[in-house]
Amino acid sequence: MSYELRNEINELLDSQPGLKNADNKMDYIIQGVYKYSLDYDGYIAQGERKIKLIVHKNFPNNFPKFYIYDYPEHIEHIYQDGNVCLATIGEMIYFLNENPSLIAFINKFVNAFIYTLDWFEKYNTYPFGDRKHGYEGLLDYYLNDLKLTKKQYYCMAIMIDEGKYRGHMPCICDSGKKLRDCHGKYMLPIIKNTLYRNEFIKEAFMILTEDGKNVGKNPAK
Ligand SMILES: [Zn+2]
Numbered sequence: 001m002s003y004e005l006r007n008e009i010n011e012l013l014d015s016q017p018g019l020k021n022a023d024n025k026m027d028y029i030i031q032g033v034y035k036y037s038l039d040y041d042g043y044i045a046q047g048e049r050k051i052k053l054i055v056h057k058n059f060p061n062n063f064p065k066f067y068i069y070d071y072p073e074h075i076e077h078i079y080q081d082g083n084v085c086l087a088t089i090g091e092m093i094y095f096l097n098e099n100p101s102l103i104a105f106i107n108k109f110v111n112a113f114i115y116t117l118d119w120f121e122k123y124n125t126y127p128f129g130d131r132k133h134g135y136e137g138l139l140d141y142y143l144n145d146l147k148l149t150k151k152q153y154y155c156m157a158i159m160i161d162e163g164k165y166r167g168h169m170p171c172i173c174d175s176g177k178k179l180r181d182c183h184g185k186y187m188l189p190i191i192k193n194t195l196y197r198n199e200f201i202k203e204a205f206m207i208l209t210e211d212g213k214n215v216g217k218n219p220a221k
Helices: 007-017 087-096 102-123 134-145 150-161 186-189 193-213
Strands: 020-023 027-040 043-056 063-069
Touching: 007 020, 007 027, 007 102, 007 193, 027 102, 027 186, 027 193, 043 102, 087 102, 087 134, 087 186, 102 134, 134 150, 150 193, 186 193
Parallel strands: none
Antiparallel strands: 020 027, 027 043, 043 063
16 A cells, blocks of 8 residues: 555644644645643653644655744754754654654654753753754764764765665675665665655765864864
8 A cells, every 4th residue: 555645644633633734736734733742751741832844745755844933042953934953864764764654753853853842941951962953963863873984974975976885885884794784774765765865965965065164173073
């Protein structure tokens, strides 16, 4: 059975009576009041938030855009127009490849963000550690979660950009394993999907450019 986004949109609207959908040719535009009750490790975040979620009809091949209104001034990862930086492109691709579901995406990324927001308002800190804003936060995912060095991440980006991935080649991380038995599982979902690939390359280019500007500025790093 093929994935039916419409069913998940309906499921979302049924469970969230404060949200309304106004869709156009390209997107579902879901906005209104989102009710939540989230429990991670015993701290319960509960309340209502004014949100907007734009879901391209091509989902999961496009990433939903999430906006939040009324947030504390100093919180990171929210742009001035309310657009939230939910995660890195690589992380969203890996997740959606394993879980091609809008509800799963909301549970994983949107709810985690709302929980963070709630926590930040109370304690003025971040519950899941301090993910940096901008390119450094994006890069952190590849360095910490994927356990790559910066150079290895660039290798990964170039390999994806130039279409040079071959499963039998040695992995970029120097584990001695073949790519297909190691970091290939993160790279293949990006390579196999043109839209994902373009987004990943755009992000890599941004990280590379921004990181290049900082090289030499901070010799301690
Ligand atoms: Zn590897």
